[in-house]
Amino acid sequence: MNLLTVPLQAQGGADYSFLIMMVAIFAIMYFFMIRPQNKKQKEIANFRKNLEVGQSIVTAGGIYGKIKSIEDNAVIIEIAPSVKIKVDKNSIYADAQAPSAQSK
Missing domain, CATH: 1.20.5 (Single alpha-helices involved in coiled-coils or other helix-helix interfaces)
Incomplete structure (x- = not known):
């Protein structure tokens, strides 16, 4: 013990x-x-x-595009001439023109 x-x-x-x-x-x-x-x-x-209309962005899925219109929770993005997609605001990740986005 x-x-x-x-x-x-x-x-x-x-x-x-x-x-x-x-x-x-x-x-x-x-x-x-x-x-x-x-x-x-x-x-x-x-x-x-x-976010502003006309701004170039990158989505979380890697799609580059330019904002055409902004809604409450969604954004219309033009990814090619006359090709527009609607994405959720939360899936927008970065500014395509920012130097930090280009270096990655």
Whole structure:
């Protein structure tokens, strides 16, 4: 019985270091994974709010086109002369003229 109490007493001091390590891991995950993702989502949402007719865009499916009209939750895009498609606003991903979209 005395042999079992010695290892249990030795682990008592390790509780704080384990807690500090878990907090540090969560902080690292937050600053390197969660925060940049939230920032990117806010940029995309702001881009979708400021869509204008005549703007060149790229959909999430990779379709390049020019906005012809904007409805409540949908956008009419011209992808070729006299070829128009209707897509959901949430599927619009980026501005086709932006340098960040061209480098990817």
